[in-house]
Each structure stands twice: as C-alpha cells, then as structure tokens.
Amino acid sequence: MTTNEETYDIVVVGSGGGGLVGAYVAASRGLRTLVIEKTGLAGGTTAYSGAGLWFPGSAPIARAGVEDDVENARAYLRDVVGDSSRERLQDAYLEAGVRLIDELERNPWFQSFVHGPVPDYFASAPGASVAGRTIFPPEIPAAGLGDHARLVRGPLSAERWGVDQGPVLNGGRALIGRALAAFLETGKGTLRVDTALDSLVVEDGRVVGVDAVSDGAPVRFRATRGILLAAGGFERNAELRAKYQPIPLTGEWSNGAPGNTGDALLAGIAAGADTDLLDESWYVPGLVQPDGLPVFQSGLRGGIWVNAAGERFMNEARPYDQAGHEIARLHAETGVSHIPAHWVFDQRQLDRDSFGGPPDQPVRPEWFSSGALRKADTLEELAELIDVPFGTLNRTVEKFNGYARTGVDKQFHRGETPWDRMFHHVIPFPFLPELNYLAKPSPEWPNPILLPLDTPPFYVATIVLSDIGTKGGLKTDENARVLRPDGQAIEGLYAAGNTAAAMSGHVYPGAGTPIGSSLAFAYRAVLDIAGSAT
Template sequence: MAPEEVTYDVVVVGSGGGGLIGAYVAASRGLRTLVIEKTGLVGGTTAYSGAGLWLPGSAPLRRAGIAEGAGEARKYLRGVVDDGSREKLQAAYLDAGPRLVDELERNRWFQWFVHGPVPDYYPDRPGASISGRTIFPPEIPAADLGGHASLVRGPIPAERWGWEQGPVLNGGRALVGRALAAFLETGNGSLRVNTALESLVVADGRVTGVSAVSDGVPVVFRANRGVLLAAGGFERNDELREKHQPVQARGEWSNGAPGNTGDALLAGIAVGAATDLLDEAWYVPGLVQPDGLPVFQSGLRGGIWVNAEGERFVNEARPYDQAGHEIARRHVDTGISHIPTHWILDQRLIDRDGFGGPPDQPVRPEWLESGALRKADSPAELAALIDVPLDALSRTIAEFNGYAETGIDEKFHRGESPWDQMFHHIVPFPYLPELSYPAKPSPEWPNPLLLPLDTPPFYVATIVLSDLGTKGGLKTDEHARVLRPDGSPIEGLYAAGNTAAAMSGRVYPGAGTPIGSSLAFAYRAVLDIVAQGDIGG
C-alpha cells in the first residue's frame, strides 16, 4: 500500500528555535507550513539553552543604549573567524539578525527581547564589544501558552532528575513556547510530533518533499515551495562521531537533544549535498553529575583543573567553547590524557560558594555517595585518589597558591578578561536560573577567582568533554540553500542551525551564536523561498 501523501507549501524538519522561527516566518506570509518533530516534544536543544541570540545591531541593543554600526560587528566577526570563504555567510547573518528581530517584535508573542550584558568571547580582537551583543527572550507564564506549554521540552534537570519545571518558561523554553504559539496562531501552521524524517523526495533534481514515519505510519509530505532542514546535529550518533571526529566524545556526554542523531544530515548527503566541519562541535566542559552523565559547565570561580599528569593546562574560567576546545586539543595533541579532567577544590571554596547549589546549603549527599564528588584529607591522598603524580600535583597547587597571594595568574591569566570578571559577581547556572546567586566576596584575596587551595579536606569532581551539539553539517550559501560539492544549490532544499555547517567556522564569537545563526538562516531560507514564487506546481 502506498503511503499517505499530504501537501504543504513548506515543510520544516525539526522544532528547535530555528525550525519554529522559520516556520512562523513562512506561515505568517500565508504559506501552508508543516513542522515535523522526531520526538514527542518540541524545542530540541534550544529548549535546554538560555536562548541567548548574538544579533549585532538589533533593536534590543539600541534600546539598551548600545549603538554601533554594522562595521564594528563585521570587523570583529571576520577577525575571529578568519575564513574568507565564510564572509558571505557572515554578511548575510549580520543583515538578517536586526531585520528578523524587528519582524518578530511586531508580533505580540515576541515582545520584547532584552539585552544581556555578556562580553564578546574574544575581547582583544578589533571590533569586540565589552557590553556584548546578546539578546534574550522574556520569560512567559505557562498559563499564557495554554495547551502549547505541555508540548515544550523541559530543561535538563526536569528530564534527567524529575525536577519540577515551575509555572514559568524561561530561556530557551520561553523562545520555543512563544514561537510555537505564534506559528500556530497564523492559521497556516501545522505540527506533527513523533514524526521522523526518513528521506528527501526528489523530482527532476529538485527536493519536493520528505518521506517520514509518523506515529509508526509511513507518510509523504509534499512541499510545493521548499524543505527546510533544521533538525540539529549528529551529536547523539556515536557511529558518525567516531567516523568524523578525532577526539573522544561520547554521544551520551552531549547536551544536545536526545533525538539529534543526524537524520537530516544523512538525508541531505543522500541527495548529493556537500558537507563541511564534520570534525567539529560546540565543545564545552561537562561536569559529571551523580547520575554519571555530565551537564554543561559555563565557567568556574575557584579551584583548578588538572590533567593526568597533575598539571594545570588552561584558564578554567575562560569562555566554555574555548575551554572545551582546549581540553580536546590537548587530549589529542599532547599524548597526555585530559579526558577526564580533574576539578580540585578545598573546604574554603565549598564554604564560600557551595557546590551544586547555593552557598548557604551543604553539598547534597548524592554527590559524595555516588562518587561524583570525592573527598581527600591531604594532597597525598588526593593524588592517590585521582592517580596523578604527587610531586607534580604538589607543585601545581603551590604555584597556584602563589598566584592567589599576588592576585595574578601568571600562567593562564584567570580573572583578567571581561568574561572572567562576570564571575566575580554572579555564579550562573545556565539551566537553573533560579539557582543563580550573588557570589560571596573574598576581600582578603586580591583576585576573587584565585582562592588558594590550602584548607582541607580537598575535593575532586570530574570534567569530561561535552558539547552543545555538533557544528558541522550540510554546506549552505548565504540564502541557506544546500549546496552540492560543485557549489550549485540543490533546488528546494535549505538548512539552518546545527544541520548546516556553522557560519562561524571553528570559533564561537559570542554568547548566542549557535541559536542566533539558526534563527537568522532559517529566516534567510524563507525569504528565498518567498522570492522564488510558486515553483512546485
């Protein structure tokens, strides 16, 4: 029996930020638009995030008093990416961001984005902004979304440990909830969850739809105008990771959504698409939790990281993508194991900042009972606990304690950059904003990010190489059209988000680049679809 066939103007594969925003932009222009989602919940990795959007020149920045021409952001972006082949993508991104925000803010569901003062991640590069170019969606009560709220994927603590989600959606969940409501409110939008992409439908060299399995039933969704692949990366596919990525990074260590197994990537490759950056990911340090799996760690205010030789190797507070890449690079290049990395703390730091929660609460017992946090009474016991040379570990601790006395980390300069200095004041929990709290000052020490390790007992936690998703994918042009190896576009096929190779190449310019890129190029895709007219017949 032939599968059911249903026809739309646009079919969007994936329901993260880029997928839903692209779908809204299409539906708001009168195009009959379908979003298919592999899992039972919408939001993808966006729902786990803080929903930062690195969108230079956008209206929320101007409202915050940050006025700059596009030239400064362009100079910065080109400088940090340093890849001439991506300059057209960068120009398209910088052009699309402000226009998209203006369009979204005309809709009641998106009023109003706000600026968050997160410094650009390379503050010493020309054009960098110390105040940052990142905007965030406002939170929204679940009650305002009605039944739509129950469709939005929960944050990691809710999914992993059953924590209550509360009556308000914030961060990525707020962005997803707002986008879903706006999309369905157009009257031109349809959503199918539990619907997995199987392959792309091609006629005369043009993508004309998708074959999928919806609630176990094969179905073909025809797309008269175009197909947008925005289904995340392949971070949960160990086979693809082992094939393309040189560093040990297990899919279960990822902070990407569980359905991100590369289905859209493979479907694109099957119809002749070129790929790029498949060896890359949005790497981040992952703090192993009592359940044995990590959660993205955005930075730290105290303690040190050491490798298998008992040596520090990085500014532990630097931007998370840079820290994650340094773990990966040293693990591959030096022949010394950096996975896992050992995070060493002492009682002084635990007393000041707590661990895994506010500082006025004790360490929760499951951390120690599970071994996710281990305790030692002396450096010798600590060295034996993590199996590193005692002499090297003792030298490392003594050197660090000397830096604490002077306030200057002569080796890695922790506490000197604008990003680091954010941690003087706030300890952020990216998935648990309700647990963010003002940090206790350390007036007796000149650099609050450098407290000495001299107060037993000592503790050690485990850091592994995690990620926010892979960042390599289908090669696209400035209109988000998927390209063949010869550079020609595959008609009718578009990609955005982590399904596409990153506009920013191998770097992470500022907070919100991944989701900002996803939204901007989904927008560019729909603008191109509209410009092409009715081409499906």
C-alpha cells in the same frame, strides 16, 4: 512508496529555535507550513539553553543603552573566524539578525527581547564588545501559553532528574513556547510530533517533499515551495562521530537533545549535498553529575583543573567552547590524558560557592554516595584518589596559591578578560536568575576567582569533554540553500542550525551564536522561499 500523502507549501524538519521561528515567519506570510518533530516534544537542544541570540545592532541592544555597531561586529567576525570563504555567510547573518528581531517584536507573543551583559569571547579582537551583543527572550508563565505549554520540551534538569519544571518558562523554553504559540495561531501552521524524517523526495533534480514515519506509519509530506532542514546535528550518533570527528566521543556525554542523530544530514547527503566542518563540535567542558553523565560547565570561579599528570593546563574560566577545544587538543596532542580532567578545590571554595545546587545549601548526599564528588583530608590523600603524582600536584597547588596571593595568574591569566570578570562582579542576570549568586565577590583576595587552595578538606570532581551539538553539516549559501559539491544549489532544499555547517567556522564568537545562526538562516531561507530575500 506510501500512498499516505499530504501537501503543504513549506515543510520544516525539526522544532528547535530555528525550525519554529522559520516556520512562524513562513506561516505569518500565509504559507501553509508543516513542522515535523522526531520526538514527542518541541524544542530540541534550544529548550535546554539560555536562548541567547548573538545579534549585533539589534533593537534590544539599543534599548538597553548599549552602543553597538554592525560594522564593528563585522570586523570582529572577520578577525576571529579568519576564513574569507565564510564572509558572505557572516554578512547574511548580521543583516538577518537585525531584521528578524524587528519582525518578531511586532508580534505580541514575542514581546521585547532583553539585552544580557555577556562579553564577546575574544576580548582582544578588533571590534569585540565588552558589553556584549547577546539578547534573550523574556520568560513567560506556562499558564499564559495554555495548551501549547504541554508541547514544550522540559529543561535538562527535568528530563535527567525529574526536577519540577515550575510555573514559568524561561531561557530556551520561553523562546520555544512563544514561537510555537505564534506559529500555531497564524492559522497556517501545523506541528506533527513523533514524526521522524526518513528521506527526501527528489523529482527532476528538485527536492519536493519528505518521506517520514509518523506514529509508526509511513507518510509522505510534499512541499510546493521548499523544505527547511533544521533538525540539529549528529551529536547523538556514535557511528557518525567515529567516522567524522577526531575525538572518539560516542554522544553519551553530549548535552544535545536525544533525537539529534544526524537524520537530516544523511538525507541531505543522499540528495547530493556537499558538507563542511563535520570534524567540529560546539565543545564544552562537562561536569559529571551523580547520575554519571555530564552537564555543560561554565562560569568557574575557584579551584583548578589538573590532567592525569597532576598538572594544571588552562585558564579554567575561559569561554566554554575555547575550554572544550583546548581539552580536546591537549588530549590528542600531548600524550597526557586530559579526558577526564580533575576539578580540585577546598573547603573555602565550597563554603563560598556551594556545589551542585543553590548557594548557601549543603552538598546533596548523592554527590558523595555516587562518587561524583570525593573528599580528602590532605592533598596527598586526594592525589591517591585520582591517581596522580602527589609531588606534581603539590607543586601545581603551591604555584597556584602564589598567584592567588598576588591576584595575577602568570601561567594562564585567569580573571583578566571581561568574560572572566563577569563571574565576580555584581552583574544582574535577568534572563537566568539562577546565576545571580555567581556575582558574590571575595574582597579579601585581590582576584576573586583566584582563591588559594589551602583550607582542608579538599574535594575533587570530574570534568569530561562534552558539547552542545556538532557544528558541521550541509554546506549552504547566504540564503541557506543547500549546495552540491559543484557549488550549485539543490532546488527546494534549505538548511539551518546545526544541520548546516556553521557560518562561524571553527570558532564561537559570542554567547548565542549557535541559536542565533539557526534563527537567522531559517529566516533567510523562508525569505528566499517566499521570494522576498534581499
């Protein structure tokens, strides 16, 4: 046992969105709060994201002039989740989101969140919103954060390829930067990076601290009020994924932060916690890049995906979690490989939308030199490149081209939902300006995301099954208290984000559900710790 010991009111494990916002809420109430972060930078997977928060009925939605009603959102959640055991969690989530945003916006660091027009993912469900219920943090100049900016994890493009981060933090980095500054400037907050959780300290059945390794040395952090585990999922742990998940992914293809290896999950289990949804992930299609690893793929407007048989198998534009789950299901159930799948498109599509970079710019040479993008003069040559039967691929393309001429995808209905149509209408994306080019229409075709594949040369890229994190974890109640298998709470222990089992069960209701859940339940945890939960 270490003799190096420090004491705080609250210890938060993890510095993603939920961890830092929860820590700010605690510190702003005068509680001495420590955040420990395994890596050298704050932000976790949140820093890679657009920082969408699915918060129905929140003030930014009303300010945007969008009619929204929490009761409609409740009906929507009930329908799409379809699990009565999660109804109390849903109610807690809906209540917390409205209150949390009201509280955050009273602090100048958070300024005013903005509504983004991202439709709910299950368009036909009762209570679904076409206008969307997702809000985003405003961007912030790095200079405006001062020294805090250097502690914020870079975007995925910077970490993977060394792309200049630029002078402005947007999306998840803006949320992390703002939350970090607000937390540290309370005067009650401390951040310790390069500090990894080892185990929980349990005395007389109550969790009273954490044992950690900080800069290579053991240290014990005691917490007089409570411990909040918000350290992400176990997506980067191949052993745990093999143990719990049906698709044998190693974590190499994940878009989760590199430190997310399930440390908090294992510590909670060792302390007696129950678990749920460990077989689940926030699955997404991943487009393999020139470095051989995928990036979360969403917003497809052209081309088709085909499996190892050369057959098209889904609406390629459907919401990403649904697409990821369908790839996983078909790969497991049909006897035909869908991992990898092949994204086939033609010169017309390339001319309209470019590939792998900004619009109206040539494809970067490394796409071809690495083999991440391949080119063929004919469909027959392309079929040989990807080792699929030419006859089947040719019939697949002919059928798709017929749909393109009529504008109706009779097979998979691409372009018929509000989500699909978002990518071919002129919709501003103030929160992610790099997506604005997706709004360019193609008026010469009746459905702008069903362009025919008839203009050689043809191209093929690779789609694999990726994720933005696992979504199973410690079982919690409506105040984020971690539960034992008998349903009793473990005193002093709370969990939020992907360390906890998702309130949305097996589905992804709308853009911003994962980060929204992390913030909402971290908030409820702190309110419970502070004695002000309702």
